[in-house]
Amino acid sequence: MGGATTVDKAPSILYRIVYIGDEVMVSLIVNGTPTEIEADDDKPLLWALREDVGLLGPKYGCGIAECGACRVLIDGESVPSCITPLGSVAGASVVTVEGLAEPDGTLSAIQQAWIDEQVPQCGFCQPGFLIAVTALLAETPRPTDADIDAAITNICRCGTYPRIRRAIHRAAAALA
Ligand code: FES
């Protein structure tokens, strides 16, 4: 990248990536808020969210898209942010665990089910599970156990899987 500042052809300010020397200014929506992040365009979205936006919900576990601790929703899809370059999400809507509740603080049905089933142990992996399950229930409102096993590949070192499964079924029933 050279020193000149260029703007791509997208029509909206929300669909813009501006090159500034060796960095980019990426405009995107984070948890409903228009946000600009200036960083290397290949900086993992995980670290952009944590270091540049201050959202510490997405966690670093493996860095190779295996554990799911870093998952966020990108335009509704559950994605491992540890391998997602910042430059690839210009104009996207990104939702982290901090954005799952309503603006007035009302928890999502999934978050409430997590509390009702007392799912977390250490809690480290849980933001990624909540994101993955949010995407699952948006696509498959009443998942079977097989659906859950196929879709939710996150890793929990504390072994909370049985409670996670119960919480998913509880949330699905609440949303039905
Ligand atoms: S840190 Fe991204 S999947 Fe493990």
Ligand code: FES
């Ligand atoms: S609750 Fe501890 S790693 Fe999942």
